[in-house]
Amino acid sequence: MNQLVIGQYVPGRSLIHQLDPRAKLAFVFAYMILVFFANNIASYGLLLFFSACTIYLSQIPLRIFSASLKPILFLILVMILFHLFLTKGGQVLFHFSFLTIYEEGVRQAVFISLRLILLVLTASLLTFTTSPMDLTDGLENMLHPFTRFGLPAHEFALMMSIALRFIPTIWDETEKIKKAQMARGADFESGHIFRRVKSYIPVLIPLFISAFRRAEDLALAMEARCYRGGINRTKLRELHFSTKDLGLVIIFAFLVLGICLLRE
Amino acid sequence: MEPIIQVSNVWFKYPGEDPSVEYFVLRDINLSIGIGEYVAIIGPNGSGKSTLARMFNGLLLPNQGEIKIAGLATTTLENLWDIRKTVGMVFQNPDNQIVATTVRDDVAFGLENLGVPRSEMQKRISRALEAVGLSGMEESAPHYLSGGQKQRLSIAGILAMQPKVVVFDEATSMLDPQGRKEVLNLIASLHQSGTTVVHITHSAEEAFLAKRILVIAKGQIQLDLPRDELYKQSINLEKWGLEVPLPVQLHQRLIKRGIPLTDHVKSTEDLVMQIWKLLSKT
Numbered sequence: 001m002n003q004l005v006i007g008q009y010v011p012g013r014s015l016i017h018q019l020d021p022r023a024k025l026a027f028v029f030a031y032m033i034l035v036f037f038a039n040n041i042a043s044y045g046l047l048l049f050f051s052a053c054t055i056y057l058s059q060i061p062l063r064i065f066s067a068s069l070k071p072i073l074f075l076i077l078v079m080i081l082f083h084l085f086l087t088k089g090g091q092v093l094f095h096f097s098f099l100t101i102y103e104e105g106v107r108q109a110v111f112i113s114l115r116l117i118l119l120v121l122t123a124s125l126l127t128f129t130t131s132p133m134d135l136t137d138g139l140e141n142m143l144h145p146f147t148r149f150g151l152p153a154h155e156f157a158l159m160m161s162i163a164l165r166f167i168p169t170i171w172d173e174t175e176k177i178k179k180a181q182m183a184r185g186a187d188f189e190s191g192h193i194f195r196r197v198k199s200y201i202p203v204l205i206p207l208f209i210s211a212f213r214r215a216e217d218l219a220l221a222m223e224a225r226c227y228r229g230g231i232n233r234t235k236l237r238e239l240h241f242s243t244k245d246l247g248l249v250i251i252f253a254f255l256v257l258g259i260c261l262l263r264e
Numbered sequence: 265m266e267p268i269i270q271v272s273n274v275w276f277k278y279p280g281e282d283p284s285v286e287y288f289v290l291r292d293i294n295l296s297i298g299i300g301e302y303v304a305i306i307g308p309n310g311s312g313k314s315t316l317a318r319m320f321n322g323l324l325l326p327n328q329g330e331i332k333i334a335g336l337a338t339t340t341l342e343n344l345w346d347i348r349k350t351v352g353m354v355f356q357n358p359d360n361q362i363v364a365t366t367v368r369d370d371v372a373f374g375l376e377n378l379g380v381p382r383s384e385m386q387k388r389i390s391r392a393l394e395a396v397g398l399s400g401m402e403e404s405a406p407h408y409l410s411g412g413q414k415q416r417l418s419i420a421g422i423l424a425m426q427p428k429v430v431v432f433d434e435a436t437s438m439l440d441p442q443g444r445k446e447v448l449n450l451i452a453s454l455h456q457s458g459t460t461v462v463h464i465t466h467s468a469e470e471a472f473l474a475k476r477i478l479v480i481a482k483g484q485i486q487l488d489l490p491r492d493e494l495y496k497q498s499i500n501l502e503k504w505g506l507e508v509p510l511p512v513q514l515h516q517r518l519i520k521r522g523i524p525l526t527d528h529v530k531s532t533e534d535l536v537m538q539i540w541k542l543l544s545k546t
Binding site: 011131132133161162164165168169213214217218220221222223224225226227228232233234235236237238 | 318360362382422
């Protein structure tokens with residue numbers, strides 16, 4: 001199950017955990033854009049150093065971060081091979097029959113994979129240190145100004161939190177249906193890929209039917225508890241901007257300055 | 265005193281069904297429930313008991329007739345929110361009525377909908393969680409709760425909204441024996457504290473925990489009696505496809521065997537007393 005739920009929340013009381021989710025969301029968004037401006041060893045070095053600091057400050061075990069990188073390992077490998085053999089430019093470093101590796105290819109391979117790693121680490125840091133409720137609350141709050149243009153910010157956030165609430169429930173159900181079908185002789189393991197994909201149909205159909213039933217039940221229960229959309233609603237969770245969050249702005253300003261000075 | 269739930273001449277059929285009489289799920293229901301009562305509604309599957317329950321807070325509206333909650337008609341749209349605030353409802357499936365990802369946020373959901381101020385909310389949440397025995401689990405994810413705990417969480421979510429009536433719509437039918445006991449105990453203590461309780465069930469055993477029992481079958485109220493009186497004639501429950509409680513069956517069989525027990529046994533305790541007396545005589 002841990003593999004499936006992307007970016008699980010890791011409870012804690014570190015400095016990063018305590019930051020306002022809106023500040024974190026905005027920072028991560030801006031930081032991810034900044035990552036694309038790095039183009040040499042010095043600028044990547046600065047970003048890597050910064051990410052390492054944040055990971056250290058989050059007090060989350062390194063192995064959790066490395067686990068979050070695992071799913072993209074294959075992608076990174078493909079990117080590296082792609083750039084190594086196809087990017088031309090600079091000195092020839094290696095030549096063997098039709099394979100030629102250029103200096104620029106190595107550069108690109110390193111930088112692109114670094115960029116991917118930075119992006120994934122940053123996104124993971126956000127989800128590891130922010131509870132799903134805080135995250136959706138922050139998102140709702142940030143999207144609120146756009147409600148004037150017809151964006152259903154409250155509904156969007158509620159949808160997200162209901163989805164998060166039901167992921168484990170539906171995951172359990174999938175396992176149950178799978179076992180029930182296996183007891184009737186279903187085979188999910190053998191055969192070529194298309195056959196295996198096809199063998200999941202008897203799992204998916206009951207799952208869908210039950211999900212719709214759940215949705216109906218939940219809608220009824222919500223209505224019975226006086227739900228009527230976002231109007232006149234109060235919130236249990238309150239978001240507070242603190243001086244720590246202001247610190248993020250200053251740190252970001254320094255990072256921008258650093259990248260501007262270091263990049264070529 | 266004015267009844268808290270007043271049902272008069274209610275007819276109901278689901279949309280799209282044939283308008284002839286036999287397709288009506290509820291046919292000319294008349295019923296009134298007073299403040300503080302503990303009423304059980306039993307009936308076989310498809311008898312219309314859940315449909316009736318859903319009318320108590322305006323989730324369904326009658327085709328004919330009227331339902332008044334604390335004097336407010338459910339058919340008037342402006343009353344709907346007050347009515348749902350007055351009548352809380354706990355449903356069958358413990359999983360499908362929890363909205364939020366933590367226990368505390370879920371209890372808060374109803375309060376947020378009502379627009380309760382934050383400081384008041386915190387007080388009510390801790391009180392509701394204490395009442396259902398889930399204090400200290402505020403941060404738990406609903407996924408990690410047992411069936412009984414999930415159902416108690418749903419009850420806490422309702423209690424926090426401070427309803428006058430709580431309707432349990434087969435709220436115990438998907439629970440294991442332990443969870444069922446937890447919920448039934450909670451229902452009893454709710455009744456003790458003065459809340460009006462309506463317990464919809466198909467288990468006669470559970471129904472006999474209430475003070476007043478309504479038997480509903482074929483869309484009509486067949487019997488509406490205090491527990492003690494129904495007990496005497498509960499052998500008739502079989503007629504509507506309902507199980508007869510074990511002590512009643514035992515009582516009838518003992519009489520058939522020629523054991524000299526009186527016909528008017530009011531409860532299990534009464535039966536036990538009579539058997540004791542009989543045994544000590546011989």
